Amino acid sequence: MLFRFLLFIFLLGNTIISSAQVANISASSRVLYVVDSLPVTDHFFNSEFIPSEVASMHVLQAPAIKTYPTYRKYDSVVFLFSRSYMQRPDSLKHIPALQQLNHIGGRYYRNGQPYTGKAASFFMDGTLRHSGYITDGLMTGEHIFGQWGGTTSFTTYTYDKHNNMQNVSVDSAGRMLGRMRKEDNELMLWEKYFPNGQVMFRTEKKGNKKIHTSYTSSGLMTDSTVYDLRKKKSPYVAPALEAYRSLIRNKEFQKALETYPGLPETWWRMALSETEKLNFSTALVYLDSSIKLEPLDPILFMMRAETRLLQYTCKSDTSYCKADKKFYEFLNTAPKLHISMEDRKKILADLDGCREYRYVHRNHMIIFRYAESAAFRE
Structure with a gap:
């Protein structure tokens, strides 16, 4: 490894x-x-x-x-x-992290007993990862969740008389980020929101069905799937969305653009297709179009930063023209790619737009580290 x-x-x-x-x-x-x-x-x-x-x-x-x-x-x-x-x-070192507690049946235990007290943890660079209070094994009150770069969310946990949990998350400006509700420790509702207040996705259990829907920040539906929890059969997908997915699977991108003009997925799928053909400039144009339609999805900014780095890496060494394990291992050696000043600014701007993804995956971490290296600036 x-x-x-x-x-x-x-x-x-x-x-x-x-x-x-x-x-x-x-x-x-x-x-x-x-x-x-x-x-x-x-x-x-x-x-x-x-x-x-x-x-x-x-x-x-x-x-x-x-x-x-x-x-x-x-x-x-x-x-x-x-x-x-x-x-x-x-005093801080003695406060346990959630990882040091046993999570059983929705409660946190320490030494075999439901834990009551503060919990806190940090990233390696000292940034707060989590801080909050636990009462009788249950997360209670306001919990702070931090991310690299200073992004912070505040989640408040409440319970009804049956100890069914509900939480609501907001950002530092008080904007709704998401909410969750459980009954008997079973997920009943989970919603996540874009910064503009539009629902990003919603998963809800109604009777014996689980319903999942997702949207763009402008309100266009991108998924509507119903799962029957009693029967082992394929989930039901809204016909229009199934037709769209079929076009994407078959790479009928032009038809997808004409039939579903407002969906950003078509453009980033086209970008991936062009990247595979090493047409990086075209791929970047398509990503620009995708971000224009969906300016609030951080992963699109990560994709554009990655594509721009891949373009320069491929130009430097044709052995690394695909965004695969070899590419990331090469990037992790901090090679000098001689990126233009203009493109360095674009990469840094894109990474600034997706800071919360830094720790999500090793590949993201490598990109951020490289952008902070001396080799990137040369």
Whole structure:
């Protein structure tokens, strides 16, 4: 795995750990990584790990590892501590993160008992990830959820007399972001909103049916699917939308544009098709059209930034002309692509429009890191 390779390079230069320990770690198939006292999964390294933020590392191996019951099933445990964690006061370090609590049946437990108290966690760069209070195992009151770049949402949890949960999320300006309702810990309603107040999607359970609808920020419906929870049969899709999907599957883009002129998906699907043909300039024009129709979807800005980077990468080395694993691994080496000043500004502007996607996927993280590198500016 790439993240382990990078980690081992860092370890080799760390005086706390010997090269023999590094060799043992790399040969082991049972390694646990603990970052800022929290055990993490591959997803963390694929999307959130920032090597430059690591302040210190320690490795626990045999025979010492056998004295810790929690870690006996592992060959090695690698403890990483970020700079922000080292500077954090002990009062904050002692507050558990949600990941340190057991989530069972809709409640959070600690040491076998429903937890009551504060919960808090942070990203490696010190940005607040979550902060809120838990009462008798249930998230109560206002919880703050942060993202890299300072984007923050505030979610308020309330319960009826049967402990059925409802929450409402707003941004720092008080605009509705979403809401959710559960009964007997079963999802009954989930809505997410665009910044202009338009519903982005709605999933709702009515009787034995689950209904999912989604929209553009201008109110055009992009999905309407009904699932019958009692029968194992194909879900019902609105005929007009099924006809549209058929056109897209068959790449009948021109007909899709004529029949459904306001849907931004047609344009970004066309952009993907042109990218596969290495027609990057045309793909960027199509993405411009998609964003013009849907200016409130952050993922479209990520797609445009990625396409522009892919264009320069392909120009630099034709071995990396597809947005695949090889491309991202190459980009992760911080190559000098000699991007024009104008296009650098466009890439940075697009990334500014999708900051909340930085930690969603490892590929997004790589793009953001590259845009922050010295190689990008040269």
